[in-house]
Structures are given as structure tokens and as C-alpha cells.
Amino acid sequence: MDNAQNPKSHLNIPGSRSLVVGLGTSGYWAARWLAEEGASVTVTDIKEASQLDPDILEELRDLGVTLETGGHHQETFLNADTIVLSPGAPLETPFIQAALQKKIPIMGEMELAAQHVSTPMIAVTGTNGKTTVTTFLGQMLENAGYDVFVGGNIGTPLTAYLAQRKKADYLVVEISSFQLDTIQRFNPEISIILNISPDHLDRYADYQAYIQSKLKIFENQGPGQTVILNADDPVLQNVTPPKGATLLRYGLKQRDGIHAFIEKGQISDIIGKTHFNFRTFSLSGSHNLENLLAVVLAGSALDLASAPIQKTIDEFKGLPNRLEYTYRVNGIRFYNDSKATNVDAAIRAVESFDDPLVLIAGGRHKGSNYQPLVQACRGNVKGAVFMGEAASLLAEAFADEIPFSLADDMHDAVSRAYNLAQSGDIVLLSPACAS
Numbered sequence: 001m002d003n004a005q006n007p008k009s010h011l012n013i014p015g016s017r018s019l020v021v022g023l024g025t026s027g028y029w030a031a032r033w034l035a036e037e038g039a040s041v042t043v044t045d046i047k048e049a050s051q052l053d054p055d056i057l058e059e060l061r062d063l064g065v066t067l068e069t070g071g072h073h074q075e076t077f078l079n080a081d082t083i084v085l086s087p088g089a090p091l092e093t094p095f096i097q098a099a100l101q102k103k104i105p106i107m108g109e110m111e112l113a114a115q116h117v118s119t120p121m122i123a124v125t126g127t128n129g130k131t132t133v134t135t136f137l138g139q140m141l142e143n144a145g146y147d148v149f150v151g152g153n154i155g156t157p158l159t160a161y162l163a164q165r166k167k168a169d170y171l172v173v174e175i176s177s178f179q180l181d182t183i184q185r186f187n188p189e190i191s192i193i194l195n196i197s198p199d200h201l202d203r204y205a206d207y208q209a210y211i212q213s214k215l216k217i218f219e220n221q222g223p224g225q226t227v228i229l230n231a232d233d234p235v236l237q238n239v240t241p242p243k244g245a246t247l248l249r250y251g252l253k254q255r256d257g258i259h260a261f262i263e264k265g266q267i268s269d270i271i272g273k274t275h276f277n278f279r280t281f282s283l284s285g286s287h288n289l290e291n292l293l294a295v296v297l298a299g300s301a302l303d304l305a306s307a308p309i310q311k312t313i314d315e316f317k318g319l320p321n322r323l324e325y326t327y328r329v330n331g332i333r334f335y336n337d338s339k340a341t342n343v344d345a346a347i348r349a350v351e352s353f354d355d356p357l358v359l360i361a362g363g364r365h366k367g368s369n370y371q372p373l374v375q376a377c378r379g380n381v382k383g384a385v386f387m388g389e390a391a392s393l394l395a396e397a398f399a400d401e402i403p404f405s406l407a408d409d410m411h412d413a414v415s416r417a418y419n420l421a422q423s424g425d426i427v428l429l430s431p432a433c434a435s
Contacts, residue, residue, distance in 0.1 A: 014038035019076060021096075022086030023047070023069075026109040028056055029159040030084050034112075035063040036163065042066040044076055078102055084112050087153065087178040090203065108182030110175060113158035115185055119149070121171040122298060125180065125217050126194030126230075128345045129291045130154075132283075133194060134174040136295045136316055141170050143308035143315075144299075148172060153179060177213040178203075187220040190301055192228040192294055195287075196235040197344035201367030211235055221245040226301045230290055231258055248301060250293035252286060260297040267293065272300035280314040284323060285352035323349055331423030334414075337430040343368045346432035347376040356380055357426045358417045360407075362387040362394055363433030370397035373432055377402060383420040385413045390433045 016039045020031045023045040035041045042065070049057060049069040057067060068076060077083060077095040083106045085091070091106075099106060107115075114121070124134045131154050138150035149161050152173030161171065173188075177200060180186075196214050204210040218227045223244035229236045231251035241247050248271065250260040259270045267276040276296060278289070292313065299309045318324070321338045328334070337349045346361060350373075357380050361373075374397050377384070384404040386394040391406050398404055403420065407413035417427045 015040065017079065017081040018042070018084060019044065019080035019082070020084045020086070021045075021072075021089045023052055023056070023067075024086050024088065025155075026157040026159065027084075027086040028060070029157045029163055030086075030109045030112055031060055031065050032063065033159045033163040034084070035060070035065050040064075042068060042076060042080070044068040044072050046071055074098055078104070080104055082107065084109055085182055087176060091181060106182065107184055108179050109157055109159055110152060110173070110179040111183045111186055113162055114183075114187070116162060117158070117171065119168055119171050121173060121188040122190040122192070122302075123152075123173050123175050123186075123188035123217055124192045124194070125175050125177070125214055126192075127197045127199050127214075127342060128340075128348065129194045129287060130174045130176070131339075132288070132319055132322060133192065133291050133294055134172055135319060136291065136312065137298055138172045139316060140295060140299055140304070140309060140312040141172065141302075143311050144304045145308075146170055175217060177210060180213050180216045183216055183220075185220060186217075188217070188225070190226045190228065190298055191218045191221060192298060193217060193230065193233075193236060193239075194291065194294060195230055195233045195344070197342065198368060199342040199344070199366065202365070215239065218242060218245065228294060228297050228301070230294065232290065246301075248297050250290070250297050252289060252293070260293045260300075262289065262293070267296055269296055269300050271297065272306065274300070274306045274309075276306070276310055276313060278313055282316070283318045285348055287348040287352075288318075288323075323352060329418065332418060332421045332425050332427060334427045335429065337428060338435070340430040340432065341434050342366070343370060343373050343432050346373055346430040349428060349430040350376050350381060353426055353428070354380060355424060355426050356382045356421075357428055358382060358420045359384040360387070360413045360417050360427065360429045361385075361432045362389075362391045362407075362413075363431045363435050364388065365390040365393055366434055368432065370394055370432070374398055374401055382425070383417075385416045385420070387413045388431075388433065394432075 018034045018039040018041050020027050020043045031043045072095050077099045085108050138148045141148045146169040148170050149168040150172045153176045154174040198207050218241045226246045227241035228248045231249040232253045248259045251258050324336045326334045326336050340346045385407050387407040405416050
């Protein structure tokens with residue numbers, strides 16, 4: 001979003017006419033909190049009332065919220081003092097553009113909440129690994145004895161923290177590019193960018209626009225605050241945060257100017273002047289070692305003792321549907337990496353294995369280029385099964401590369417992959433597409 005069109009604003013809530021666009025989880029919590037704080041709230045959703053949760057509708061009505069369902073109305077947008085967008089609401093819709101022309105402030109649910117919290121915040125973004133690192137950080141802070149709120153894009157909106165009147169020592173929030181598009185004053189104590197690779201190109205004008213969205217995470221940071229970047233990521237290698245903010249870098253491939261790296265079988269943390277053992281770390285893949293370095297560096301930036309950091313390294317087991325071993329049949333091992341919804345994530349998954357592999361991929365196409373995945377599969381991938389909207393595009397990309405077949409659904413895909421594999425092989429579900 002062009003912030004010249006949408007100047008930074010602070011919402012004075014009591015009596016304000018606040019329009020919340022979208023009645024998903026974040027829209028519900030935003031509307032509830034605004035109403036409880038004295039705003040005159042309207043919620044608009046393209047779904048019919050019959051498609052929405054009746055208990056939520058009743059609760060919001062009891063709070064005095066006006067509900068408009070079954071479509072949007074331009075006059076509702078133009079009569080608002082402030083518009084709060086759910087992450088799924090595109091900025092390019094005519095109603096939003098009309099409001100921008102009228103200079104009506106527009107912010108996301110994350111920005112709304114961030115303007116009204118004073119708790120120190122750690123914000124995590126990146127194309128891949130956000131949820132893993134956010135959860136990992138929350139567990140580490142809990143092991144250090146702190147009361148922690150973990151949420152944001154991960155599932156529990158930040159407005160829920162406000163509405164439930166919680167008092168945590170730290171907020172650890174995952175923030176997506178869609179949420180970053182609408183920030184104005186969002187200003188975490190620590191921001192972390194894990195990686196940037198092409199994604200959501202069905203929503204952004206081009207890859208550069210997506211990159212600029214990710215980099216907004218630190219645009220309001222300054223002295224006394226910290227930016228943590230992956231030095232191995234080509235996009236992030238030359239990124240410079242705002243003047244005054246402390247820049248910390250981590251990486252597996254470099255040493256010069258790096259504050260956390262792996263050397264002689266240990267994690268070396270230059271900031272905390274500490275070494276950590278990662279032999280007990282249970283997650284596989286180089287991408288998870290990068291995630292681990294980011295977490296260790298954040299712990300040092302927070303001045304945590306080494307014991308809770310090491311304890312978390314030892315105990316963290318990862319999250320479901322992320323390179324998750326599911327079962328073995330006749331010597332064939334099956335792994336579920338269904339959260340790999342972009343090409344780079346699927347590449348990381350493929351590169352995590354040395355054994356012969358059959359890949360299951362496909363789903364909703366997001367404008368991605370599949371050639372990098374083709375190149376990554378030229379080593380140990382012996383076959384593939386493609387499904388969904390992107391199946392024909394994947395088949396075109398993989399033509400003459402490896403044996404593949406097209407499946408009607410997931411059950412068919414697993415059956416076909418099993419028939420392509422033999423004892424000792426791996427069947428990997430890593431879609432490289434949206435579901």
C-alpha cells in the first residue's frame with residue numbers, strides 16, 4: 001500500500017466509526033475489542049450470514065456491532081473514520097481504493113493492536129519458517145521463566161491479547177506480508193526476517209513488491225531495538241535496517257560479520273559469547289538449522305541465560321505437517337510437509353533427504369516458477385505425482401526430467417506415489433502450492 005495515500009494515524013477509539021472488513025478470527029477479535037473500547041463498529045463480510053458462525057454474530061450484536069453480510073457497500077467504507085482490514089482482504093478492491101482517495105485511514109488488525117500494547121514485542125517474518133521460529137521463541141522465553149503471548153498470523157490475533165486483558169512479559173508474533181502491507185507505526189523491540197523467496201505472486205504486482213512488503217517489518221525501528229537477518233539469504237545479504245537499530249546476522253555459510261554460526265559441531269554465539277550443543281536438536285534440514293540460529297541469536301539479544309536456550313534446543317520437537325514423519329509401509333517412509341506451500345519450501349524439503357524420493361506436489365497455483373524445484377529434484381527424486389490446479393503446470397515443468405503421473409485427489413496421489421516407490425525410498429508430500 002502506498003503510505004503517501006494512507007498517512008500514519010493513531011486511532012482514538014471512543015466514539016470513532018470503525019469499519020472492520022472480514023469476519024474471520026482476526027476480524028472478530030478486532031470488532032469485539034473496538035466495541036468494548038467504545039467505538040461505533042460495523043463489520044462487513046462478503047459471506048452471507050448463514051455462512052458465518054451464529055454465536056459470533058449474536059455476540060457482536062449484543063456488543064452493539066452493526067453487521068453487513070452478503071457483500072460490501074461503498075457508502076459504508078466512505079462513512080468510516082477508520083477501516084481495519086483482515087489479512088485476507090486485498091487492498092486493491094474498489095471500496096478500499098475509494099476510501100484511500102478520501103484519505104480515510106486504513107490499517108490491519110495487527111497494526112491496530114500494536115498501537116495499543118506496551119509489552120515488548122518480538123516479530124518474525126519470512127517466506128518460510130515463521131511459525132516454527134515463533135513457536136520456538138515462545139517456548140524458549142517460557143523456559144526462561146517469562147509469561148509469553150504467542151500469536152499474530154500463527155492463529156491467535158494480537159487483538160485477542162488486548163480483548164482478553166492479558167498481561168504478558170513478552171509478545172512473540174508471526175507477521176505475514178499481507179499484515180505488513182498495512183502497518184504504519186508497528187515497532188517491535190526485535191524483528192527477525194528468516195528468508196525471502198518468491199511467493200504470493202498471485203497477489204503482488206511482482207517479486208520486488210513482495211520483497212518490499214517483507215522489509216517493512218523494521219521500517220519504524222531505531223536506537224535500542226534489534227534487527228536479525230539471515231546472512232545466507234541472497235535478498236537479505238545487503239539489506240540495511242534503519243539508522244540506530246542494532247543489526248545482527250546469522251548464517252551457515254559465512255563467518256565474517258556473522259553473530260551466530262555453526263563451527264566444530266557447536267553453535268557459536270558471538271553476542272552471548274557462548275557455545276551451544278545442537279546434537280540433540282530433533283529437526284532435520286539445513287533450513288531448520290538456520291531457524292535454530294535465529295532463535296539462539298534472539299535469545300542472546302534478550303540477554304537470556306544459556307541454560308534455558310540449551311533446554312529449548314534439546315526439547316523443541318517442531319510442529320505438525322512440517323517434514324513430519326507419519327508412517328512406514330513395506331520399508332517405504334512417508335513424510336508430511338503439507339505446510340510447504342511455495343517452491344522454496346518444497347526445495348528445502350527435498351534437499352533434507354539423501355535417500356531416493358517420490359514427491360507429491362500440487363494444489364492452487366500462486367504464479368510461481370517451478371524450474372528451481374525441477375533443478376532441486378535432479379538429484380535423488382526418482383518420480384513425482386502432481387495434483388490440483390497446478391498439476392498441468394508442474395507436468396510441463398518436469399517434462400522429460402523424471403517419471404510422473406497426475407492424480408485426481410490426495411488418496412489417489414498417495415497410492416500412485418507408493419507404487420512408484422520401493423523399500424528404502426521416501427514418499428514426500430511437499431505441495432509447493434497453496435491448498
